[in-house]
Amino acid sequence: MPRSHASLPRLYVDFDLGEAMTATLSREHVVYLVTVLRRKEGDGVILFNGRDGAWACRLTDVSRKAVTVEAEARVADQTPPSYLWFGFAPLKVGRLDYLVQKATEMGAGIIQPVMTRFVQGGPPKPDKLFANIVEAAEQCEVLSVPRLESHVSLVDLVRDWTGFHGDRCLLFCDESALSGSPVGALQGLDPDRRVGVLIGPEGGFSDEERALLLAQPFVLPISLGPRILRADTAGVAALAVVQATIGDWR
Template sequence: MTEIRLFVPAPLARGATIAASPGQAHYLAAVMRRAIGDTVLLFDGRTGEWRARISGLSRKAAMLTVEEQTRPQAAESDLWLLAPVLRRETTEWMVEKATELGVARILLTTSAQSAVTRTNPDRLAAIATEAAEQCGRLGVPEVVPPAPVARVLAGWPPRRHLLLADESRAAPPACAVITGAAAGAWALLVGPEGGFTERELDGFRKLPFCLPASLGPRILRAETAAVIGLGLIQALAGDWQDRPGGRPHDAATREGKSEDVRSVGG
């Protein structure tokens, strides 16, 4: 039987009884056909992962009694994605994949050639939560509503590397850029379907924290560039990194903790 993992906002502790959301109750009872007495895993983003037993269940409500901790809370990846707003399904897909890849914050951005500028924040948050439940993370990424990319970068934490997915053929290969950078936290910046304008790119390239990088010889769709760029950062400088000589992920995470974007969403 597949082990179900659910995110709950309430803090978890042994013996606590938690009311599941109506959606979770429906999922447990109607979709996954669970019964009273079955177990599920819960996580709250703060106290790790816990096994809980279903102590009450209907299609509209479920009570979950917490029994034991299965994993302690651990530092998650401190990786950000500055993602263009794309068509609805494509944005949703990108949020799902970014969550699977361990991103901590998804900052939706608009720029000169954005064809779409609006999102449904509740739906994107639900998609991020569901993807976090499925991929085994101990937290859910924050999805920050769209803001102009210039405003996001105006408040940028100076020590966080910004990998710019640069379609001009002059940019060095992403793997060389990532492995060549100083230890520290990362973010990935991807443009909209129409790309960034030359003027926007010139501005980005002047920013001291911006590292332009090539994602290969083909023209990638925006969402493909986002997923591949995140995968490369995780594989080469993130939490896939348990090679001898690799930079410890936790150090980067701790460094990143004090940073914040000052004006995002403001």
């Protein structure tokens, strides 16, 4: 996105964007623009929907009850979707929000909660997770918004992996593995093969879960080094090394 537009608020919308487009924003966006930001008629805003790129729009009718926008020009083309799958065992509120936001910023294309034996609490609320995805996308100029998949048990994930993901390699961040750099293992993968990253809960994977994962031909266990990392830190570290070694940072 051109930095000349960095000062404008960015909003994720669910309607189509294009030339001569006019639309009425949601109540949530009205409150944010009018009450929080004090925007007025004629002010600019950047809209994106994950499909049509980013568009500079003008507020044409502003009140505390409704805001109408009109598209002026596309300021960024739509970026291609990321095929990087990111699975994580849900964490406590706050750290869970952080993890989902960082996964969005780091280029995950598919985000999915995975329920394990030592997971903290029950399945997270999808609306809350998606709100965090959108917030990160808005703040960091992410145009390809990650797809949020419904939570799944680790057993079901492993059982159905090939059916849903084909030959995608599942990178299992194994805290019980011998310490070492994951770079060599990642560089040995087919550069055209899609990958997924799986992060466990704070209590780690159970012995049975670890054995289940290590028995799968599509699983590649990797170490994240000599230190024990908190789950949210491990997620960011794993995504960073994957993106730098075999991902879209190259």
